[in-house]
Amino acid sequence: MLSPTYAIVDIETTGHSPAKGDRMIQFAVVFVRDWQIHSTFSTFIQPGKKIPFFIQDLTNISDEDVKDAPVFEDVAGDIYDMLEDCIFVAHNTNFDLSFVQAEFKRIGFPLWKGKKMDTVELSRLLFPTSFSYKLQDITQERGIQLTNAHRADDDAYATAELFIECMKEIEKLPIQTLELIHKRSFQLKFDISSLFFEALQKKRKMLKSENLDFYKGIPLRQKYLMKSSEESSFYYPETKNQKRLYFSEGLQDFKERDGQFQMMDAIWQTFQEKNELAIEASTGLGKTLSYLIPSYFHAKQQNKKVLISTYTTHLMEQLHDVEIPKLEAIVKNKVHVAILKGARHYLDLHRFEELLRAKDESYDETFAICQLLVWLTRTSTGDVGELNVSSGGQFFLDKVRKNAFSVKTSDVNDHDFHAYALLQSQQADILITNHAMLFTDRHRLEPLLSDEISALIIDEAHQFIQAANTRDERIFSYTQWKYVFGQLGTRDQEQLTYAFANVLEKHGVDVIYSFEELDRIYIKCSEKFDEAVQSLIQNVSRKTATKTHSKQTVLFEELELDYELLDEVYQYLQRWVTIAQHLLERMGKSQLESTHADKLVAAEWQYWLNEMKIKTGEWVDIFLSSPSEHSVWLEMDRRSVPGSLHVYKKPIDSTLAVNEIFNDWRGRAGIVWTSGTLSVPGNNRFIVNQLGLPDTVSIKTYSAPKDFYQGANLFIVDDMPDIQHVSQSEFIEAVADAVIQTVLITEGRCFVLFTSQDMLRKTVDLIQDTGLLEDYMLFAQGMTSGSRMKLLKSFQRFRKSVLFGTNSFWEGVDVPGDALSAVILVRLPFSSPDEPVFKTQADRLTKQGINSFSSLALPEAILRFRQGFGRLIRSSTDRGVFIVLDRRIESKSYGKEFIRALPDIPIKKVSLEDMVLDLEHWYNEKV
Template structure:
């Protein structure tokens, strides 16, 4: 039994990572644990026989003075070896600690230690699948495990021991069925976690417990949900007078300062909700836009017993509304608000599909790890929203396989999280959703949005991008091959063979049908491969000149496709679907009761038929449905063909699509568009026109008073090299130098915004290699694991941190107060001229005699630039510097347009070194001010 096992929890500190290069241990700690109690601890400094590097001293707080009287490793080796004997070796990253220790044993002539090991990184990933980070310090903070001195072996080993115990306690809370599946799947893990699962299983099997908190889909345990009804209470009056608004706000917001423009926004929204009319509101940062639209919406919904829907662009904004803003309004009005969060179905797990994939015994290591994470998470999640999972690498690919795809059925499945979210929305005062979900449901005419009196579209400028994504088609070679592979043929051990076996055994479907279906399957896979080969050959010929880059992009109309081949494939797909459906009905005909295991196979068969239907529509849309307002292009990487083939079809204009979608809505409800950026200098209705909003719809522009931005300064570095005049390497070096100097001057808390992922990567790599910011936490989009929101949360947790981001970090992320003190703009955010959609839009404008630069490229870049500045000042107390490294803002005639788009703040044009001195002076004076405030408060 588990209780008799002994664990040796080990942590070591070293002079570096490479024993081969002479790195040595400087401290070791071992905590022995039996029956989940600490029985013994051993800790000692160790003489490395060489100076400790400065960055290691900074990291560990272990100096040369600490180890000067310590003995070398050989003097402790036998004691350490003895402590590890007969114990299970545990460390937070066994790959490092155990390997280093084994190397040291070998170096001093001792035998290699043999035994079982458990890695608490691997274990914590499984048992805390939604943790923000799996670093020991972060886990300790999240789980309230004491860890005063991180990177000291004694404190780390103790924290690791307590983490192991917490993991064990967490295991015992899991449903028995979950543990059974986990145990079966756990043998692919890197460390001996299977033993721990086995021990937990023994205990669970011997304890009688009827777990009421879970429901089951087959053997999968899911957390039971409790639906709550909408409460109808006494009426709430809308606060018409300013004094009433102030009184209401003061209930929830201590030290509330009146913002007249916020009150103006509230009144405008209240009026349009009641009149069921349409309006555009540009509300700059500092207005209090979110509370400005939430308050009238909620009062209206409560008064009329109707629903209001709020749509935003990013998941982060959804979270902010739910966690921060709605609780404030609840306090203000003194009543609970019934809120339903609706996201697009692909955000939710498809439990049926996940359960099917579980039956596949062959999982890679990454897949095994994520499967175990998902099993634990399903027993805890209320929402089934996959963004709750912290997965990385191969795990992310697996998550994409288990996303919900099928249509909304309306059937009441307790394990269908998308259905559950839909049902909850029927009882809500407020539905919160994102643009893509809203667009999808309006397009499908879902009944969800029929009972809505008001639609508030926040981040309205992003509705354009969402509409493009909603109407696009994406073809990937790997996805098609994956689907073919899931069906397989009679000789494979896939679904076709399994279905054939039971159908013939039960005499339900004639063998001739299977022969016929297999023949069609062979035909269609052959036609598919021919088409792909044709695309690859043509692309290589067309783009043969671009040898420098392995990635090629070609518009589909430039490729001479064999139309008959395309049509033949489409017909073969349809023939397969028709026959497969016939076989399914044949199997199910006249059967009173199908055995559960057979029913499961038929369900899987029907599921993949539905997937084939989706695929044939995708094929026809991309290859056969030619539309003027769309552009289609093919991307390949010549190092991996045909595996890398992607084909994208995107709309160039979405005005008509949006008009059609919103028309029925406009007839019955208020439509309110709002954003911090709806206009650009010289073109107030730039966004409105792209959205197809009629000219008679009024637009209100609400700007925070000048004093709101008094803590902001803008700097333009005027001695940066011209990117056209130097090599890319030299340019990246200049950018890296400027960034490191700005970061050091402001002590971190810095966003660095790029327009190119490649330049971001090269800059970050150079900064890491130079170690100029070794004492800062660097988070980089596309390099650091995790979603955009996870990066942001990690960035906010550390005082000395820098976040490097591309397009999606220019907007929609909110870091209030001291959390962010600097925004560095590396390049003005123009769209890349070679980006296919932009290229197609530009060509269309030029055909109409319109200047694509002034009417499209420039306004889009200015909007992004405004958004980038908007990250910096989120309250009137905020102080921050906005640094532009792109010289074009000063040397090109259009530069002035970018500066005009900023609020009225001081703009300084200086060489880099002068700017750094100015920023240091500003930062130091800010520190003094803060200290003064602290003193006064004392």
């Protein structure tokens, strides 16, 4: 039998729609046989129209390049013949093949027929933890050279190499994994089952055994516990010379910073004295190593653990993957580190194995299962956060996470990922966790964070307030509740209740009366639930009748709630849960042997019963419990009620929750709180007081060397309109003009930071309408699809790009070097007076006779302002401009407080026209 020939195709076009007149400008194909590249073909194609500027910028193909190229009609026959009898492969086959087919159809050729494969689908399946599956990203990750991205010849060649790499990955998979995936591969979108069959045939001829663990036939990567470290010197470097020696021998690019050495000593002393300290450490100081080095030596000397807590998973991984290797190089020893997360971060193998033997419900579910099977042969943690799944796959992932109701049996425990993580933590010198885990652990029956901890570092300490206020946050979502109700149904609706009733009847359990009662309660509960929701909507509509905006936000204290109706819903929920639980217990007492199908239905019943228990608790917490110390509010959009209805309940004071955690450690462990932003001018205890730390906790401030910010400049544009005296549209026009002029001078490389998603959207729409930045890639949070990190990656990929952001882009984004030249601040980052949590906090302060503006609104805004500036200069060689478009920084008395909060950098108060001239001079100097 002849080996198949794979035609790996890539095309460049004038746009996405051949039906609207878009045409091909380049066609390339690479032929692969026996997993080797055999030949290539490439040609420019004359599209018969101008190539749009953004396509020229993207592809580097100009009108001049295609001027003398053949039209598609002249090469169509050759292309058709080349593709015949081949398997068509592309990176996003649905685009390339459909465009080629449309071109064939346009000139009267028959449509190409044959099998097709897609390297996007293959890459997603075989590299399930990759950050991105765009061709540039996935090839770079796999070490495949792609010199000229968005040129069909280079893209096709890189795709061919990626395709061969995918086959190599398939052949590495254990035979049991191949069998499990091959069985499901026929349900995938493309014809890739033959690839898994080919690999299976090869594997079956091999006798080589593989080092694997197995859970009920599912291959798992073997786990190994960390070993004790080699003997080494565990003496902390007390003197400057000792520190210099450690750093200079461990780090090639070491630059001595007095502040870094001082911070190390302050932390070391705090640990030794079991004291508590707050440290504000500016960007450029080397904060992370400043606390890692004393943490390591303290852990070794005390033979106990140091716990480091940060805010996000991304920061935890950055600590583990980037900073710990630096620490190991400095101390010349292996540092035993464990990452500790809550149980929901880990895969529930028992639940996954149950669903693996069931019939898949959708493509997304099938594909997620295949991704998990591949991932299980590689993951050493079982942390599902490693996976990059589709939104549909995320639904499946949520089903197979560990939770409080997960089955605990001996065969599961031997392979339990969460138990393994806990075991690793027992062997570690340094534990890395997140702020949320500290709150979760506090309420655990047997806390994981035991007496073994002798010191704690709370990094990103200002975010501990947010973590505290999120600890018991509750969110009611109408659509989520209806989804849960829809999964259960009644027996007449033939949903899960119908299936579970049939299973019980098979087991000889008399259930007629119980299910009649269950159905009756379910119907009444659904009716009362809808009645309660309608009551809420009518209540809000009366309250906001005079408001013109479609999106409404109303505090609960402003509404007249029907507590009797809300309690009725709770009573029905509770009765349904009680009967449903009783029915599950009756099945457990049945003497008949259950089939796997029966067990699966029972497991589904258990899963959704648990969801109903959680929902019942949410209902009480949100609607029927006292809202003291909380802000409770309702949000909805009049254009889509009740689907848009959400109710939020958040704490407004973090001090009690913080002290609950740390009071047990105070006096027996050293505690260090650190952040780049703890203070504001005139109030260096702003964050410390919000955390509720004792007055005895002192604050130390360490700054980067004076020359660290020498490349920074602040521009205050003093002829911008005052938004309080002009219409919003007039202000947005001025903002759009300032952004356009700045971008054209700096050639992109700009962050534009907003405090309002609505203003961001309107500004971006206006800029796009002008067409003045059509040569630039514009990425906008809330408009461009993808997570914050994906937007950032996209921004960095293109030379001429602009990123528009709100909220999360104010901090935690690191773009060193030339990738970022300017940060444009549209408005000073005050909280909206109508933002519910802020409004509740401000009202409470006012009632206490405290000025909420000076004690809350202003300090919060100054901290965000500092964080926005912090995006600009990330190393001593960076150069950039910080541009403020809000005149209040100049016209209001509090404006000088914002300027005082910045490092000592040149400040220029100029008109937009003069700023552009200065920028042009500055940028030409830079280039």
